Amino acid sequence: MNNFQYIRTTSTKAAIDAVAKDPDARFIAGGTNLLDLMKRGIVSPEKLVDISRLPLNKIEREASGVRIGAMALNSEVAENAFIKEKFPLLAQALQAGASAQLRNMATVGGNILQRTRCHYFYDTSLPCNKREPGTGCGALEGNNHMHAIFGFSEKCIAVHPSDMCVALAALDATVLVSGPTGDRKIAFADFHRLPGDKPHVDTVLEKNELITAVTLPDSPFTKNVHYLKVRERASYAFALVSVAAGLQLENDTIQRACLAMGGVAHKPWRLASAEKALIGKKVTEATFRQAAEIAMQGAKSFEHNAYKLKLAPNAIVQALKTAAGIA
Ligand code: SF4
Numbered sequence: 664m665n666n667f668q669y670i671r672t673t674s675t676k677a678a679i680d681a682v683a684k685d686p687d688a689r690f691i692a693g694g695t696n697l698l699d700l701m702k703r704g705i706v707s708p709e710k711l712v713d714i715s716r717l718p719l720n721k722i723e724r725e726a727s728g729v730r731i732g733a734m735a736l737n738s739e740v741a742e743n744a745f746i747k748e749k750f751p752l753l754a755q756a757l758q759a760g761a762s763a764q765l766r767n768m769a770t771v772g773g774n775i776l777q778r779t780r781c782h783y784f785y786d787t788s789l790p791c792n793k794r795e796p797g798t799g800c801g802a803l804e805g806n807n808h809m810h811a812i813f814g815f816s817e818k819c820i821a822v823h824p825s826d827m828c829v830a831l832a833a834l835d836a837t838v839l840v841s842g843p844t845g846d847r848k849i850a851f852a853d854f855h856r857l858p859g860d861k862p863h864v865d866t867v868l869e870k871n872e873l874i875t876a877v878t879l880p881d882s883p884f885t886k887n888v889h890y891l892k893v894r895e896r897a898s899y900a901f902a903l904v905s906v907a908a909g910l911q912l913e914n915d916t917i918q919r920a921c922l923a924m925g926g927v928a929h930k931p932w933r934l935a936s937a938e939k940a941l942i943g944k945k946v947t948e949a950t951f952r953q954a955a956e957i958a959m960q961g962a963k964s965f966e967h968n969a970y971k972l973k974l975a976p977n978a979i980v981q982a983l984k985t986a987a988g989i990a
Contacts, residue, residue, distance in 0.1 A: 733873075818861075832932075835879070948980065
């Protein structure tokens, strides 16, 4: 690992100024992803600006929803009584992510910005357009069993690894950021990018911008929700496929639905057409199977991940059945 300068800041403005001044400076909070990237030589910042003590860790009720500070720990959000009561899908997704030790270090902002776990990305002896633009994509013709079935490009077929982000996508979150020229709000659906021709750019966040908070609007999905994560071992593994499902029911008729998948695309994959198709339908397995078919339109597999074309719709059906209480 290269030598680097380390400074700690106590105000958001000072942190942004420190990073803006130096093209090789990076923010660091929990460090649960960035330090791995540095140890493996994937990134080599010359300066780390520690933002972990900025006063951005509050979880606050708002007039219509909640504001979660970017420095709130994943474990704090998952265990927060208000989040568990009003946004149980988010609490479930957080509990499914990583290990207890990592959840105690990882922040909400860092979770959103974590990078893919494609093993070609982490092995600097192998080609990877995301790590080193123009070198090729090792996964395209290589071992791609963990890779995307939606939204990929010929430059990159990686998936986004976060569980939390799948729930945030389903729940219509907004990301609040601050930068040298002021503050802005970014709809969660627009925050992460598809790879296209620039797979090295994961999000629309500018280099000198800092995530300060995430907001969620009031949600009707307080009861009939389920986060289903299918993985290769029971704990501390990234999703092969995950589903965040929420239903608002009146008797056994669906009034509203929220649905998103993880492990299938370069960004959390919202299933808007399937959500629409569920409205007004009765809670039955056939209803959920039909929604899953709609959700899978346009999916395409590679040599080693064809199993996802079956696993993903089955996971959608199972998550909806569990959310509806008919599993
Ligand atoms: Fe790199 Fe993306 Fe290809 Fe993985 S899938 S090797 S991250 S370009």
